[in-house]
Amino acid sequence: MEFKTIIEPFRIKTVEPITMSTVSEREAFLKQAHYNPFLLKSDQVIIDFLTDSGTSAMSNNQWAAIMQGDESYAGARSWDKFEKAVNDLTGMPYILPTHQGRAGERILYSHIGGKGKIFLSNTHFDTTRANIEYSGATAIDIPIEQAKDYASDYPFKGNLDTLKLKNHIDTHGAKNIAAVILTVTNNSGGGQPVSMQNAKDVSAICKQHQILFVLDCCRIAENSYFIHEKEKAYSQLSYRAIAQEMFSLADGCIMSAKKDALVNMGGFLALRNKELSDACMQLLIITEGFTTYGGLSGRDMEAIAVGLQEVFEPDYLNYRIKSTKYLGEKILKKGVPIIYPVGGHAVYVDAKKLYHHIPVHQYPGQALVCELYKIGGIRSCEIGSVMFGKYDDAGNLIPAPLELVRLAIPRRVYTQSHIDYVVEVFDEVIRTKQNVKGIRITKEPKFLRHFTAHFQPVN
Numbered sequence: 001m002e003f004k005t006i007i008e009p010f011r012i013k014t015v016e017p018i019t020m021s022t023v024s025e026r027e028a029f030l031k032q033a034h035y036n037p038f039l040l041k042s043d044q045v046i047i048d049f050l051t052d053s054g055t056s057a058m059s060n061n062q063w064a065a066i067m068q069g070d071e072s073y074a075g076a077r078s079w080d081k082f083e084k085a086v087n088d089l090t091g092m093p094y095i096l097p098t099h100q101g102r103a104g105e106r107i108l109y110s111h112i113g114g115k116g117k118i119f120l121s122n123t124h125f126d127t128t129r130a131n132i133e134y135s136g137a138t139a140i141d142i143p144i145e146q147a148k149d150y151a152s153d154y155p156f157k158g159n160l161d162t163l164k165l166k167n168h169i170d171t172h173g174a175k176n177i178a179a180v181i182l183t184v185t186n187n188s189g190g191g192q193p194v195s196m197q198n199a200k201d202v203s204a205i206c207k208q209h210q211i212l213f214v215l216d217c218c219r220i221a222e223n224s225y226f227i228h229e230k231e232k233a234y235s236q237l238s239y240r241a242i243a244q245e246m247f248s249l250a251d252g253c254i255m256s257a258k259k260d261a262l263v264n265m266g267g268f269l270a271l272r273n274k275e276l277s278d279a280c281m282q283l284l285i286i287t288e289g290f291t292t293y294g295g296l297s298g299r300d301m302e303a304i305a306v307g308l309q310e311v312f313e314p315d316y317l318n319y320r321i322k323s324t325k326y327l328g329e330k331i332l333k334k335g336v337p338i339i340y341p342v343g344g345h346a347v348y349v350d351a352k353k354l355y356h357h358i359p360v361h362q363y364p365g366q367a368l369v370c371e372l373y374k375i376g377g378i379r380s381c382e383i384g385s386v387m388f389g390k391y392d393d394a395g396n397l398i399p400a401p402l403e404l405v406r407l408a409i410p411r412r413v414y415t416q417s418h419i420d421y422v423v424e425v426f427d428e429v430i431r432t433k434q435n436v437k438g439i440r441i442t443k444e445p446k447f448l449r450h451f452t453a454h455f456q457p458v459n
């Protein structure tokens with residue numbers, strides 16, 4: 001018999017208090033923060049769904065490992081453990097420790113990028129795209145068509161369109177393509193998974209044309225869960241074995257350990273080719289640190305080595321994916337439009353559909369972000385025209401294709417009662433949706449405006 005309640009597969013040994021607040025207090029906090037939740041203080045937040053990055057709770061075993069940290073400059077024991085953990089998982093011989101994912105991206109993509117080079121991906125994450133474009137190269141997203149269809153329950157909407165991949169290779173020539181990057185799961189594409197078949201197809205095409213194939217593997221364990229569940233040939237394999245098979249198809253990988261390594265800081269770049277790795281090691285030493293610690297302290301490497309084991313435990317992954325799905329399906333049932341099926345690390349709400357009375361130049365996503373905070377103290381993140389909108393020559397907004405709000409769920413942090421509270425907050429969001437007004441920008445920086453812009457409700 002299977003019970004419906006998803007109990008957390010852990011007991012709580014240390015607690016971090018949440019500061020409770022009232023609606024009127026939150027209205028004042030929001031005004032002080034210029035209606036931008038990035039400018040709130042964490043103590044003003046009840047449930048923090050801003051990001052799943054670096055917000056995981058560590059286990060007793062990870063904290064114990066931290067005490068084993070060997071902080072020697074070179075050849076530390078902690079490095080041996082870290083290197084072994086990454087090598088066992090990825091099968092890649094050359095491992096470069098970095099302080100977080102984007103440092104690995106900067107090292108690899110500045111080396112292989114540059115003017116005239118092209119990168120192709122199911123979807124480049126924003127730091128990935130920024131590092132590629134900063135080198136002078138071009139980043140092109142080629143997700144499958146089904147990725148855009150929310151209503152469809154196609155199981156692998158994170159897949160890369162292999163026909164488009166072949167066409168780009170024909171058009172630009174294989175030698176101008178610096179790399180093909182498969183992001184698993186596809187974060188910017190709604191946290192949707194990539195199938196093993198798609199990874200195999202991409203790998204075969206890259207091999208045939210001698211193009212570097214890189215996995216952006218931040219959420220490889222969550223992706224393996226979906227493969228196990230939805231791809232027939234893999235239902236008998238362990239999550240870890242599935243991940244190992246996917247790594248075996250790639251020439252290199254970059255991981256932000258702040259996601260599926262269950263730590264608060266860290267990352268790595270791993271490669272199969274010695275020449276490429278030698279060149280990257282030079283950059284690592286110049287900008288991160290010596291090869292046996294890079295951007296990490298010994299204790300960080302210890303915690304990552306343990307986290308990379310724990311994240312593949314069936315009880316953990318089952319709870320992780322089921323609890324994300326629980327939140328998504330509960331609010332969907334109440335009539336909140338979301339990206340479906342629910343991905344691994346977050347629920348994405350379609351704010352344009354929810355607030356269809358708010359025009360896109362009044363940022364329905366930002367309006368929902370403010371409502372969620374005001375009503376329930378929930379902090380979320382707009383992924384729409386505030387984040388990606390541009391202006392035309394006349395100063396009119398060129399909106400983003402979608403107006404989403406992301407509820408990203410930190411790993412092992414919130415319990416089912418926290419999630420049920422969030423579901424209840426959505427009751428009020430729905431009840432009051434007609435009264436919600438749009439938002440206008442009163443001050444904005446030139447780049448990455450969502451972090452620091454100021455807003456005002458429209459009267």
Ligand SMILES: *Cc1c(COP(=O)(O)O)cnc(C)c1O
Pocket residue numbers: 053100101102103125127128183187216218255256257258259266267
């Ligand atoms: C978070 C993330 C990165 C960047 O990692 P940081 O640790 O934030 O630098 C790259 N790619 C994806 C898919 C991510 O989610």
